[in-house]
Amino acid sequence: MRELSATAVQRAVAAMVIDANCRISPQVLQQMERCRAEEEQPLAASILGRIIENDRLAAERCVPMCQDTGMAVFRVQLGQELHITGGSLEAAIQEGVRQGYREGYLRKSIVADPVFHRDNTGDNTPAVIYYELTEGDRLTLTFAPKGFGSENMSAVRMLKPADGAEGVKAFVLDTVHHAGPNPCPPIVVGVGIGGTFEKCAQLSKFALMRELGSSHPQPAYRDMEQELLRAINEMDIGPAGLGGHTSALAVHIETFPTHIAGLPVAVNICCHAYRHGTVTL
Amino acid sequence: MKHLTLPLTPSAVESLRAGDEVLLTGWLYTGRDAAHKRLAACLAAGEPTPFPLTGETLYYVGPAPARPGQVIGPAGPTSSYRMDPYTPALLEHGLRCMIGKGRRSPEVVDAMIKHHAVYLLTIGGTAALTADAIYKKEPVCYEDLGTEAVCRLYVKDFYAIVGIDCHGGAVV
Numbered sequence: 001m002r003e004l005s006a007t008a009v010q011r012a013v014a015a016m017v018i019d020a021n022c023r024i025s026p027q028v029l030q031q032m033e034r035c036r037a038e039e040e041q042p043l044a045a046s047i048l049g050r051i052i053e054n055d056r057l058a059a060e061r062c063v064p065m066c067q068d069t070g071m072a073v074f075r076v077q078l079g080q081e082l083h084i085t086g087g088s089l090e091a092a093i094q095e096g097v098r099q100g101y102r103e104g105y106l107r108k109s110i111v112a113d114p115v116f117h118r119d120n121t122g123d124n125t126p127a128v129i130y131y132e133l134t135e136g137d138r139l140t141l142t143f144a145p146k147g148f149g150s151e152n153m154s155a156v157r158m159l160k161p162a163d164g165a166e167g168v169k170a171f172v173l174d175t176v177h178h179a180g181p182n183p184c185p186p187i188v189v190g191v192g193i194g195g196t197f198e199k200c201a202q203l204s205k206f207a208l209m210r211e212l213g214s215s216h217p218q219p220a221y222r223d224m225e226q227e228l229l230r231a232i233n234e235m236d237i238g239p240a241g242l243g244g245h246t247s248a249l250a251v252h253i254e255t256f257p258t259h260i261a262g263l264p265v266a267v268n269i270c271c272h273a274y275r276h277g278t279v280t281l
Numbered sequence: 282m283k284h285l286t287l288p289l290t291p292s293a294v295e296s297l298r299a300g301d302e303v304l305l306t307g308w309l310y311t312g313r314d315a316a317h318k319r320l321a322a323c324l325a326a327g328e329p330t331p332f333p334l335t336g337e338t339l340y341y342v343g344p345a346p347a348r349p350g351q352v353i354g355p356a357g358p359t360s361s362y363r364m365d366p367y368t369p370a371l372l373e374h375g376l377r378c379m380i381g382k383g384r385r386s387p388e389v390v391d392a393m394i395k396h397h398a399v400y401l402l403t404i405g406g407t408a409a410l411t412a413d414a415i416y417k418k419e420p421v422c423y424e425d426l427g428t429e430a431v432c433r434l435y436v437k438d439f440y441a442i443v444g445i446d447c448h449g450g451a452v453v
């Protein structure tokens with residue numbers, strides 16, 4: 001059995017949370033450049049220009065591109081032939097978050113209790129962690145800092161099977177329309193379809209951990225991603241919500257089998273600060 | 282692009298129209314969710330607020346920590362609608378300008394028209410760039426709130442767009 005020390009996990013997590021918050025992926029920058037070149041409205045093009053300049057500056061200075069450095073969300077894929085030594089995996093990840101948010105001068109945005117004692121925990125923990133057991137002897141950690149300007153505009157709905165593809169699309173477009181300028185457009189839309197109430201929400205989160213513009217493996221869903229992206233960009237929300245064709249950079253759909261009686265759909269919205277990191281140890 | 286001095290004069294507010302691009306220079310206050318809750322409680326109890334609201338500007342921001350040698354960390358706007366429940370009371374007590382992102386409630390727009398206030402937008406997610414226009418930062422109150430504490434900031438050529446003007450015109 002392969003061994004991996006908890007300290008190595010902590011170190012990798014700390015480095016990844018800083019890097020993901022300060023460095024946007026080249027795919028996001030390229031997509032925004034493309035959209036800027038195509039924007040007909042001068043204000044929309046100039047706002048995209050400011051966003052691009054901001055993201056370049058952040059990477060150059062190694063400061064976060066947005067002050068909301070999010071709630072830390074992890075997808076952990078742990079190979080069953082791997083043994084973590086010298087401490088628990090959970091503690092190593094939480095400690096890595098603590099260290100990264102401190103050393104990277106990232107904002108601490110987590111309150112200890114949602115209703116009665118909204119006191120800041122002071123170190124941005126706890127992170128939300130989803131564990132999966134996989135084959136092999138590797139550990140893959142995918143991290144996304146989730147800002148709440150966009151998280152707050154997300155929604156889950158239990159559709160009827162009869163609602164079908166049209167019902168799914170209408171719900172996605174309705175959610176995006178309702179969100180309008182609030183989630184810092186241009187947005188990225190994660191859609192989870194199928195499973196159960198919570199499973200579709202988790203799928204929609206994982207959809208936001210994909211590389212920007214990657215597509216669903218099945219042609220029918222790939223077409224739906226493209227169709228939704230076109231429809232959203234015709235809504236005239238535009239960068240910062242001030243009008244224009246660039247309302248979304250991508251739509252990502254993830255699917256899972258579901259019950260004979262159901263069609264659960266979740267729409268998780270992410271802002272243009274489409275941040276994530278992944279590391280395999 | 283209009284150059285404006287903070288705090289805004291009533292005539293400056295009157296002259297602004299939704300969609301105008303402006304560059305602000307002067308002092309403003311920061312405040313977001315938790316600070317608004319406390320300010321509103323203060324006003325409801327008939328007590329004076331820890332800093333004067335009359336004629337002032339509130340920027341809805343919770344900055345990231347500053348690195349050594351920096352004035353402030355990245356400091357972009359947060360969504361304004363969450364301040365809506367508290368805002369009419371603040372406007373009634375003289376608040377003249379608000380800076381944030383996204384939409385406002387009809388109640389806020391009505392109160393803005395009634396009390397001649399303006400709502401400005403900054404571009405969400407351009408926090409590193411925005412911080413470059415902030416030159417001084419002084420603590421004011423509620424320091425226990427961490428990033429949500431109220432500070433006074435001196436800004437120079439701080440870019441914003443008029444989101445809702447005092448006549449009810451709006452671009453969001």
Ligand code: SF4
Pocket residue numbers: 066067068069070146147148149150182183184271272273357358359405406407
């Ligand atoms: S929605 Fe995204 S870009 Fe906007 S403030 Fe939140 S984290 Fe930043």
